[in-house]
Amino acid sequence: MLTKRIIPCLDIKDGRVVKGVKFLGLKDAGDPVSVAKLYDAQSADELAFLDITASIEKRKILLELVERIAQNIFMPFTVGGGIADLTDIRNLLNAGAEKVSVNTQAVKFPELIQDASRKFGSQCIVLAIDAKKTPKTWEVFINGGRTPTGLDALEWAKKGAQAGAGEILLTSMDYDGTKDGYDLDLTDAICKAVNIPVIASGGAGKLEHFYDCFARTGAQAALAASLFHYGECTVKQVKGYLKEKGIPVRL
Numbered sequence: 001m002l003t004k005r006i007i008p009c010l011d012i013k014d015g016r017v018v019k020g021v022k023f024l025g026l027k028d029a030g031d032p033v034s035v036a037k038l039y040d041a042q043s044a045d046e047l048a049f050l051d052i053t054a055s056i057e058k059r060k061i062l063l064e065l066v067e068r069i070a071q072n073i074f075m076p077f078t079v080g081g082g083i084a085d086l087t088d089i090r091n092l093l094n095a096g097a098e099k100v101s102v103n104t105q106a107v108k109f110p111e112l113i114q115d116a117s118r119k120f121g122s123q124c125i126v127l128a129i130d131a132k133k134t135p136k137t138w139e140v141f142i143n144g145g146r147t148p149t150g151l152d153a154l155e156w157a158k159k160g161a162q163a164g165a166g167e168i169l170l171t172s173m174d175y176d177g178t179k180d181g182y183d184l185d186l187t188d189a190i191c192k193a194v195n196i197p198v199i200a201s202g203g204a205g206k207l208e209h210f211y212d213c214f215a216r217t218g219a220q221a222a223l224a225a226s227l228f229h230y231g232e233c234t235v236k237q238v239k240g241y242l243k244e245k246g247i248p249v250r251l
Contacts, residue, residue: 003248004214005045005221006235007199008228010035012051012081015065017229030229033068039228040073042235045250047073048169048223050101050128051081063095070096078169080128089116093124101169103128104142107149107156110163117164126199127165129153131186132173138186145173153186154193161194168194169223172202177226179205182213191218199223207233207241214247 010017010032017030036047049069051062066079079092080101089100100120106112106127117125130145131138131153138153157168170190172183180203187200197220200213204224213222227233239249 002220003045003250004219004242005199006210006238006242006249007046007048007078007221007223008035008039008044008235009048009050009201009223009225010069011225012049012062012065015062032065033072035229036069037072039235040075043239043251044075044235045221046076046078048101049077049079049081049097051079063091066092066097067095078126080126080169085112086116086119089120089124093120099124099126099167101126101128103130106160107140107142107151110159113160113163113165117166122164122166125165126167126169127157127160128169128171129157129160129190130171130173133186138189141173154189157190157194161196165196167197167199169199170201171223175203176201178203179227181205181209182217182219182222184212184216187213187219188217197221207238210238210242211245211247214242215245 012032017032017035039047070077076098077096078099078101079097083089083102084105092100102112130141132141140149140151140153140156141147142149170187172186175183182200182203191198199221200219201223204227210222213219239251242249
């Protein structure tokens with residue numbers, strides 16, 4: 001049986017780790033390299049690095065910072081933010097990223113997913129989806145959650161998987177930073193819509209939320225940020241709790 005993954009996330013703005021609620025009210029949460037080393041020591045399964053203002057500011061990702069983090073950790077490393085083309089993806093992989101997360105540019109130019117998966121392998125390409133509830137479904141947002149697209153999140157997830165994405169990083173904008181738990185309805189719906197792994201993101205506030213995510217949805221991984229950044233619990237505590245509850249994890 002595949003083990004479930006616990007993934008801390010570094011949301012980066014101006015070279016610092018930040019965290020907000022529902023993508024707003026960002027607060028400083030530390031130096032990225034120091035925080036990354038802490039999670040490596042806690043046996044996190046992977047680390048996510050998202051340069052959350054790169055797309056809206058129309059700039060490239062902080063490549064030197066990616067390199068510094070990669071040199072200081074020994075776990076798989078997913079990087080996203082401001083990725084425009086195959087050259088950007090190659091540069092990030094060369095800088096030490098194991099996977100690259102695409103969102104805004106993939107919505108604008110869906111062929112990027114197919115081209116990137118063919119060039120670098122689908123295992124390297126993560127489709128990030130930021131979704132917000134509407135009366136009938138969930139809508140995809142881009143530019144760090146600032147811009148609605150009119151896309152149905154379920155349909156977009158299916159298209160992304162068909163185009164060659166190897167994984168989906170799914171963030172509920174309604175639950176992000178609230179610590180009320182993951183959006184189980186959204187996560188379950190996306191998991192049932194695709195046949196590739198889904199990383200649930202947005203809303204983790206206590207140990208039980210991780211269990212609920214894995215017990216009630218098909219998510220293969222759970223991502224969290226503020227819960228870990230502010231020392232409310234550690235990755236090891238989450239894994240120990242899940243192990244006791246019968247969820248397969250790598251300790």
